[in-house]
Amino acid sequence: xxxxxxxxxxxxxxxxxxxxxxxxxxxxxxxxxxxxxxxxxxxxxxxxxxxxxxxxxxxxxxxxxxxxxxxxxxxxxxxxxxxxxxxxxxxxxxxxxxxxxxxxxxxxxxxxxxxxxxxxxxxxxxxxxxxxxxxxxxxxxxxxxxxxxxxxxxxxxxxxxxxxxxxxxxxxxxxxxxxxxxxxxxxxxxxxxxxxxxxxxxxxxxxxxxxxxxxxxxxxxxxxxxxxxxxxxxxxxxxxxxxxxxxxxxxxxxxxxxxxxxxxxxxxxxxxxxxxxxxxxxxxxxxxxxxxxxxxxxxxxx
Amino acid sequence: xxxxxxxxxxxxxxxxxxxxxxxxxxxxxxxxxxxxxxxxxxxxxxxxxxxxxxxxxxxxxxxxxxxxxxxxxxxxxxxxxxxxxxxxxxxxxxxxxxxxxxxxxxxxxxxxxxxxxxxxxxxxxxxxxxxxxxxxxxxxxxxxxxxxxxxxxxxxxxxxxxxxxxxxxxxxxxxxxxxxxxxxxxxxxxxxxxxxxxxxxxxxxxxxxxxxxxxxxxxxxxxxxxxxxxxxxxxxxxxxxxxxxxxxxxxxxxxxxxxxxxxxxxxxxxxxxxxxxxxxxxxxxxxxxxxxxxxxxxxxxxxxxxxxxxxxxxxxxxxxxxxxxxxxxxxxxxxxxxxxxxxxxxxxxxxxxxxxxxxxxxxxxxxxxxxxxxxxxxxxxxxxxxxxxxxxxxxxxxxxxxxxxxxxxxxxxxxxxxxxxxxxxxxxxxxxxxxxxxxxxxxxxxxxxxxxxxxxxxxxxxxxxx
Numbered sequence: 001x002x003x004x005x006x007x008x009x010x011x012x013x014x015x016x017x018x019x020x021x022x023x024x025x026x027x028x029x030x031x032x033x034x035x036x037x038x039x040x041x042x043x044x045x046x047x048x049x050x051x052x053x054x055x056x057x058x059x060x061x062x063x064x065x066x067x068x069x070x071x072x073x074x075x076x077x078x079x080x081x082x083x084x085x086x087x088x089x090x091x092x093x094x095x096x097x098x099x100x101x102x103x104x105x106x107x108x109x110x111x112x113x114x115x116x117x118x119x120x121x122x123x124x125x126x127x128x129x130x131x132x133x134x135x136x137x138x139x140x141x142x143x144x145x146x147x148x149x150x151x152x153x154x155x156x157x158x159x160x161x162x163x164x165x166x167x168x169x170x171x172x173x174x175x176x177x178x179x180x181x182x183x184x185x186x187x188x189x190x191x192x193x194x195x196x197x198x199x200x201x202x203x204x205x206x207x208x209x210x211x212x213x214x215x216x217x218x219x220x221x222x223x224x225x226x227x228x229x230x231x232x233x234x235x236x237x238x239x240x241x242x243x244x245x246x247x248x249x250x251x252x253x254x255x256x257x258x259x260x261x262x263x264x265x266x267x268x269x270x271x272x273x274x275x276x277x278x279x280x281x282x283x284x285x286x287x288x289x290x291x292x293x294x295x296x297x298x299x300x301x302x
Numbered sequence: 303x304x305x306x307x308x309x310x311x312x313x314x315x316x317x318x319x320x321x322x323x324x325x326x327x328x329x330x331x332x333x334x335x336x337x338x339x340x341x342x343x344x345x346x347x348x349x350x351x352x353x354x355x356x357x358x359x360x361x362x363x364x365x366x367x368x369x370x371x372x373x374x375x376x377x378x379x380x381x382x383x384x385x386x387x388x389x390x391x392x393x394x395x396x397x398x399x400x401x402x403x404x405x406x407x408x409x410x411x412x413x414x415x416x417x418x419x420x421x422x423x424x425x426x427x428x429x430x431x432x433x434x435x436x437x438x439x440x441x442x443x444x445x446x447x448x449x450x451x452x453x454x455x456x457x458x459x460x461x462x463x464x465x466x467x468x469x470x471x472x473x474x475x476x477x478x479x480x481x482x483x484x485x486x487x488x489x490x491x492x493x494x495x496x497x498x499x500x501x502x503x504x505x506x507x508x509x510x511x512x513x514x515x516x517x518x519x520x521x522x523x524x525x526x527x528x529x530x531x532x533x534x535x536x537x538x539x540x541x542x543x544x545x546x547x548x549x550x551x552x553x554x555x556x557x558x559x560x561x562x563x564x565x566x567x568x569x570x571x572x573x574x575x576x577x578x579x580x581x582x583x584x585x586x587x588x589x590x591x592x593x594x595x596x597x598x599x600x601x602x603x604x605x606x607x608x609x610x611x612x613x614x615x616x617x618x619x620x621x622x623x624x625x626x627x628x629x630x631x632x633x634x635x636x637x638x639x640x641x642x643x644x645x646x647x648x649x650x651x652x653x654x655x656x657x658x659x660x661x662x663x664x665x666x667x668x669x670x671x672x673x674x675x676x677x678x679x680x681x682x683x684x685x686x687x688x689x690x691x692x693x694x695x696x697x698x699x700x701x702x703x704x705x706x707x708x709x710x711x712x713x714x715x716x717x718x719x720x721x722x723x724x725x726x727x728x729x730x731x732x733x734x735x736x737x738x739x740x741x742x743x744x745x746x747x748x749x750x751x752x753x754x755x756x757x758x759x760x761x762x763x764x765x766x767x768x
Binding site: 045047048049050051053062066067068126129130133134135136137152154155156157158241242243244245246248249250251262263265266267268269270273 | 398402405406408409427430431432433517520524569570571572574575576577580581711714715718719721722725726729730744747748750751752754755758759762
């Protein structure tokens with residue numbers, strides 16, 4: 001009975017379905033199929049060419065015993081969480097300054113701050129590699145002017161490379177966040193700002209009591225975006241460590257995405273294992289998105 | 303309020319789309335290279351005309367990375383003379399994307415080029431693959447004795463029954479040094495004298511001390527490299543897949559490395575980094591070792607103006623002859639022009655003219671032995687870039703001397719840790735024994751899954767016993 005009625009609606013609205021079909025056909029081929037195929041693959045051991053060996057949950061089990069996976073996860077989270085402080089605050093403050101018309105040439109600043117987002121990350125990384133260089137680096141040169149010992153940023157014991165990656169990551173995302181916040185701020189009615197001004201509210205008050213609460217959905221959007229950016233972090237640490245798949249000394253710069261790509265398809269050929277990492281990452285992104293969504297919307301419901 | 307709800311809904315949809323697309327991005331990076339040639343036309347011609355081998359016709363696509371394209375172009379004239387009806391199209395990209403595209407096309411079953419380059423480090427992934435043509439079936443067996451045996455053996459499948467790849471070039475490992483700096487500090491510059499002086503680790507330290515000015519001029523890019531040279535044949539594992547880290551003189555070598563690091567005689571950077579490149583050119587990094595293809599790197603890329611102030615000799619510290627890299631050519635099973643592809647490979651790699659034309663163009667040292675005698679002047683002639691010395695003559699001596707080694711898919715991962723585990727150990731103030739132990743642990747931890755994969759491949763080949 002039910003099936004028939006579905007066919008009936010299909011028939012009745014066939015023209016409409018034909019119109020929306022192209023998207024769904026492409027989505028099934030390029031979206032849905034790889035998603036499912038990757039999931040299936042995560043239960044096998046496969047080198048991409050030979051025969052597939054079914055492991056059940058073996059890949060996932062191995063993954064949880066894989067110390068490098070945990071190292072990569074903790075590196076990624078550390079880099080991501082620290083970097084989000086300048087990304088969020090910096091983005092908000094820059095957007096507020098531009099929106100409050102304290103400066104002229106809004107569009108010029110917008111373009112400048114947005115540049116890092118659209119520039120090739122390989123090119124950027126090479127510049128940063130020179131900035132953070134051990135013997136000829138600009139930052140070590142500044143340190144020497146201050147009478148400090150140079151720091152081997154990209155080598156050493158592997159702990160300083162995170163600083164370089166955080167700087168690059170934050171530098172890249174601040175501009176993107178700023179542009180989105182700016183758009184959001186311009187959507188807030190001027191009456192509210194004016195009312196605040198008449199009440200004699202300071203800039204900090206305006207930011208914390210008006211701008212941030214009203215921008216919440218937009219902040220949520222940027223947060224989730226940069227969280228995904230965090231999990232996808234690969235090119236920057238990879239190029240900074242001189243294409244070392246282990247992430248440099250003591251695996252200091254090893255990120256999750258680098259670990260995944262090292263398994264397949266760029267470094268190795270462990271397609272099943274790589275798929276299981278991909279699904280763990282996906283699961284984490286979904287969880288974080290849900291948690292963020294809950295946290296941000298909680299207050300509104302009251 | 304309604305507006306707010308709307309925003310929230312849009313945000314929710316965006317989040318969903320982003321999550322899904324990022325998940326897809328993670329799991330399946332499949333790139334297909336599309337064929338652009340009039341392939342149908344070519345195969346029609348090939349199918350309809352039955353000709354003598356010399357006039358095989360068709361269009362073949364050849365893929366690889368620079369400077370392989372320059373090499374093929376240099377030898378193309380000779381090839382076209384012999385096979386006027388085969389048209390060759392070069393499809394080149396960088397090393398990483400080339401291997402990725404090749405791998406994707408082999409997995410997908412279509413879209414591969416007809417002849418592909420494969421880098422030496424990847425050969426263990428491809429030697430057992432049924433997606434490549436078994437060249438024994440095309441008569442490769444008869445070429446065996448003409449090729450350097452360690453390179454040939456690396457391409458033979460695990461069960462010894464297949465041969466998927468023909469060796470192109472070798473990389474006899476040479477030690478490159480700045481003759482101008484050596485001269486300045488009163489050291490000999492002649493390759494034989496330098497080799498003699500540095501044949502012991504004490505000698506190496508003497509040279510390191512003489513040439514280094516801490517903070518200004520360094521002996522090596524990183525003190526980790528002498529230890530890496532011990533393993534550069536990529537003979538990390540035996541046939542039972544046991545990691546073999548202990549070898550003759552390794553602790554003395556590590557001791558030397560640590561002394562170099564403690565005294566600040568190395569730059570403590572990667573040898574391929576921009577900083578190291580700048581220092582080679584400026585003469586502030588005095589020496590480095592690499593496969594003999596590095597001569598070409600120096601001449602064309604790193605230090606084109608540097609003619610006359612570089613020298614090259616055998617590895618220091620009395621290390622045995624080793625090989626560093628070098629590539630292969632393969633034919634994917636899916637190719638429609640296997641005959642033409644095989645003719646191409648045979649001409650380029652298994653004729654003296656083909657190999658030597660390419661050698662002259664890009665310094666890819668032929669794995670094809672008859673080529674060495676065919677044009678001796680190429681191998682022994684004084685090279686003006688190297689102040690009239692002949693690095694190629696030294697390379698020839700090394701090439702004949704490299705032992706046969708067993709390669710696995712874990713090798714490249716192991717290689718990465720030689721550098722980073724040494725640095726970690728040196729930073730922690732460890733002894734040579736402790737560093738070696740740390741390296742073993744690091745490699746084992748990083749290769750768990752790869753080893754399982756390798757065992758599965760060997761099992762399929764029927765050569766693995768539990």
